Amino acid sequence: MGLRPNLLTRRTAGVASTTLALLLSTAAVGVVPAASAFSAAPADACAEPADVHSDARVKAGAHAKQEPNELTAKETREREADLAAALRERANFRTGAGAAALAAVTIPVVVHVIQEDGTRAGGNIPDSMINSQISVLNEAYSGGTGGAATAFSFQLQKINRVTNPAWYPIVQGSSAERSMKTSLREGGKNTLNVYLGELSDDLLGWATFPKRRLDSMDGVVVLTESLPGGTATNYNQGDTGTHEVGHWLNLYHTFQGGCRGSGDGVSDTPAEAEPAYQCPTGRDTCTAAGLDPITNFMDYTYDTCMYQFTAGQAERMLTAWNAYRAA
Numbered sequence: 001m002g003l004r005p006n007l008l009t010r011r012t013a014g015v016a017s018t019t020l021a022l023l024l025s026t027a028a029v030g031v032v033p034a035a036s037a038f039s040a041a042p043a044d045a046c047a048e049p050a051d052v053h054s055d056a057r058v059k060a061g062a063h064a065k066q067e068p069n070e071l072t073a074k075e076t077r078e079r080e081a082d083l084a085a086a087l088r089e090r091a092n093f094r095t096g097a098g099a100a101a102l103a104a105v106t107i108p109v110v111v112h113v114i115q116e117d118g119t120r121a122g123g124n125i126p127d128s129m130i131n132s133q134i135s136v137l138n139e140a141y142s143g144g145t146g147g148a149a150t151a152f153s154f155q156l157q158k159i160n161r162v163t164n165p166a167w168y169p170i171v172q173g174s175s176a177e178r179s180m181k182t183s184l185r186e187g188g189k190n191t192l193n194v195y196l197g198e199l200s201d202d203l204l205g206w207a208t209f210p211k212r213r214l215d216s217m218d219g220v221v222v223l224t225e226s227l228p229g230g231t232a233t234n235y236n237q238g239d240t241g242t243h244e245v246g247h248w249l250n251l252y253h254t255f256q257g258g259c260r261g262s263g264d265g266v267s268d269t270p271a272e273a274e275p276a277y278q279c280p281t282g283r284d285t286c287t288a289a290g291l292d293p294i295t296n297f298m299d300y301t302y303d304t305c306m307y308q309f310t311a312g313q314a315e316r317m318l319t320a321w322n323a324y325r326a327a
């Protein structure tokens with residue numbers, strides 16, 4: 001099966017042959033209790049699964065410090081149970097309150113540009129690249145690139161430029177990352193904080209999943225040069241941002257769980273045994289129906305290859321929004 005026409009019209013860059021490895025690291029990230037902006041939560045609603053994970057993408061030939069991994073079946077079960085519990089809490093809270101679940105969401109975005117100095121090599125990118133990234137998010141999440149329309153749109157609220165060599169590069173799981181986020185994070189649970197910088201271990205980005213209690217680690221970290229017009233070859237059309245925000249909105253990778261079980265918890269993303277790299281058109285790694293969803297934003301293919309979310313993913317994100325991030 002060939003790529004869909006909208007892919008070809010949207011994406012003009014060729015697919016290079018460079019071998020790469022995109023690895024998912026699971027890094028246990030401790031929780032810094034913070035004042036919860038989630039006033040709707042009952043006082044006893046703050047129990048969290050012990051494991052808090054962030055997701056990472058790794059560039060070609062990179063050697064990540066963390067053991068490449070994905071969420072275990074136990075971890076996904078815990079996350080799903082937590083989502084169900086969060087939904088129950090919201091339903092109970094809303095009884096008699098007249099509040100309705102949201103069907104359309106505009107997400108305020110605060111972008112922190114972490115710079116080593118004032119040079120481009122030191123992380124000083126123009127505002128135009130950030131505006132382009134917001135446009136890429138809006139295109140992707142509205143279905144404008146060919147996938148399902150989701151409930152989400154994104155509105156840039158602020159660009160915060162920070163020159164601090166101690167945070168450059170941003171090292172995943174480090175005390176410096178914690179310090180950076182604790183110092184800089186703004187807004188409530190509905191505010192998307194994006195941290196741009198040079199990243200450790202050749203990573204392209206990582207993100208936190210939503211939680212019932214807001215903590216200062218919440219947000220996404222994205223390689224500055226992965227923004228549209230950046231220098232990260234094969235990854236410079238802004239889809240690292242799209243992918244990481246997908247995690248922030250509770251999506252798993254399309255290859256989560258491999259061929260067995262509930263996979264990524266979404267029924268219209270065919271199961272795939274392992275991540276897809278580059279753009280292996282027609283790949284089919286599981287016996288269940290459907291080719292591997294290599295064009296999905298939640299796989300590991302090149303930016304030129306990925307262009308869609310599914311209706312099931314859109315529903316999963318909205319459900320999670322109403323459970324975790326809605327005001």
Ligand SMILES: [Zn+2]
Nearest residue numbers: 055056243253
């Ligand atoms: Zn990921």
